[in-house]
Amino acid sequence: MTTSRGPGHNSGQAGSHSQSEAAYLRAQRVVPGGSMRAASWFKPHPPYAARGEGCWLIDVDGRRMLDCANNFFSLIHGHAFPPVLDAIQNTMSKGTAFGLPTEAEILLAEALAARNPQLEQTRFCNSGTEAVLAAVKGARGLTSRERIAKFEGCYHGAYDWVEVSLDPSPANWNDADGNPASIAYNQGAPASVLTETVVLPFADAQRCADILRREGPTLAAIILDPHPSRAGAVPISSDVVEVIQAACRRDGIMLIVDEVISFRLSHAGASPVFKLKPDLVTTAKIIGGGLPIGAVSGSAERMSVFNHANGKPRVSTGGTFSANPLSMAAGLASLAHYDEAAVSRLNALGDELRAKTRAGLSASGVQAYLSGMGSLFRLHLGTKQVVDYRSAYADEQTAENLRSIHRGMLDEGIILTPNCSGALSTPMTAQEVDLLATTLVRVVARVVGTAAAR
Ligand SMILES: Cc1ncc(COP(=O)(O)O)c(C=O)c1O
CATH class of the missing domain: 3.90.1150.10 (Aspartate Aminotransferase, domain 1)
Known part of the structure; x- marks a missing residue:
């Protein structure tokens, strides 16, 4: 090299x-x-x-x-x-995708669980966007609620609900109460997206607490990237973490920690670094070794929302190329060398x-x-x-x-x-x-x- x-x-x-x-x-x-x-x-x-x-x-x-x-x-x-290329070549020579499971998907799910027990079970997909989408659906299924909360300016993929207030400006970022306003990102986004997405300030624990006291009982999930690149590439404060965790405990809200980028911060990912106790974790990017990937993970109890083994799952996920063996093999090789x-x-x-x-x-x-x-x-x-x-x-x-x-x-x-x-x-x-x-x-x-x- x-x-x-x-x-x-x-x-x-x-x-x-x-x-x-x-x-x-x-x-x-x-x-x-x-x-x-x-x-x-x-x-x-x-x-x-x-x-x-x-x-x-x-x-x-x-x-x-x-x-x-x-x-x-x-x-x-x-x-x-080279180790990723070797893994891809070895896998590729045996076929690129099957309508049956492969051992490679078990190995990569095991590798995630071994790095952090909070990632006990995993469902793979093909991008961070898909992972976030699955996690939001999962949280809705677990709580039977529709609304979510996210932090102002934070990116979680190209999905109307999590794109709310992705790029507000001083001209529109406050609502009448001085809280972050919910601003649509895409023209034609359903109006309901705005009432279904509550926006939180990333660095104001008191305001977060006030908003969550009011909105908490109606929320399925709070989605949080603890080191959001678009919102400054600065770490979340322990004060805000405490407020979030307390609201989740009090109101039964699912905490989704979006580690699509921040997983790289430690061997076990971002949640342990920030003392977060997620219900669901989304990962992507480096866990695929350069090939398309996304994953939603959590405890067996939380992930049971996706379980189809006893009939129709409470919440569906899936995709023709989900857990394809090439992404699995590349991800496994990549993680093995990111020790x-x-x-x-x-x-x-x-x-x-x-x-x-x-x-x-x-x-x-x-x-x-x-x-x-x-x-x-x-x-x-x-x-x-x-x-x-x-x-x-x-x-x-x-x-x-x-x-x-x-x-x-x-x-x-x-x-x-x-x-x-x-x-x-x-x-x-x-x-x-x-x-x-x-x-x-x-x-x-x-x-x-x-x-x-x-
Ligand atoms: C924190 C976060 N979540 C989700 C996504 C979406 O991931 P993808 O681009 O793989 O769909 C990104 C992409 O940059 C991201 O930074």
Whole structure:
């Protein structure tokens, strides 16, 4: 693996007349917006990927870039990790999917349960969105209630109920009582979505407690990502955790902990880190080793809501490619190599990245902050302390600066997500972390200016 080589400048950047531009022009004819995923699109167009090697991605123009987006944090071992490729190849040669169960699904469910007893039983599906959808349905089935609560600005997949108040602005984010308003994300979403989704403030324990005292008895579930990337990439406070757990106990609400990204924070996932006692846990991304996956897990008692063995299940889940053997085998290989030692090493590298970047920003008098935890990070501009979606909210000028930084990093050969967040992967070393930190400080200083220049 060639992890130590820096970004290559051996061919043209994704500019005019590049292969990427040609691909984008073709795509516009057959794909709305010229790209399959809004989240991975940015102006004028993204570079098109050709292949990956460890933490490096090579685009169709031959540019070699340090990949800190890792297909939205799903590739914990980077690209083309040999043990995952071997597992896929071995499995693939025997067939790719069957209308019968395979042993591979038992092995991956056992691997999750071995890491955290809270994941005693599991149902696999093909994405985090599907996992969240199943968990919400499960919670409704367990409680015979329809409404759910979620935290403002947090992403849980592309499903109308959990997309409520995903991107409110200062113009619409308060309701008449000063609580977070329920704002629809998609045009045409049923109006009932808004009354059926209660929005909670991520960093205000008192307000959460007040809202939950009023709404709690009607709620099937509270869905919570304890370290939500879209809402700032900051950890939930222990005060809010206490309020949530108390409301769940008092009113019989199911707590769904969405660990689709945050599972990577410890060997046992995110819930133990934040002392959360979930009824259901959703995972995806790294548990699939780079192949499509999602999972809903919980105690045998909670998961019995999906049990079909005695006739019609209380709540149905399923899917033609659910628990397909390729995703199972890739996930198993990926998790086996993300052992305690690998988790600790990667989390320590993340600490190093944040320390180096913060020191560099402060030494050059740049008003910016790198938030995050473990191997996850996100850049914020300005001096506001980031504690939730609202404090992380970028006004128009800030959003424009973040776009320029994202673009500037790409020009320097480093891929971040378009909102300037990222994740480390196990092929990275102190060398890549140093490259990332120094490049980030330089690009941010160039875009927003240093104290000396102000
Ligand atoms: C916390 C969280 N939940 C759910 C999802 C949806 O997962 P997927 O993209 O696999 O549908 C995501 C995706 O980024 C996520 O970050």
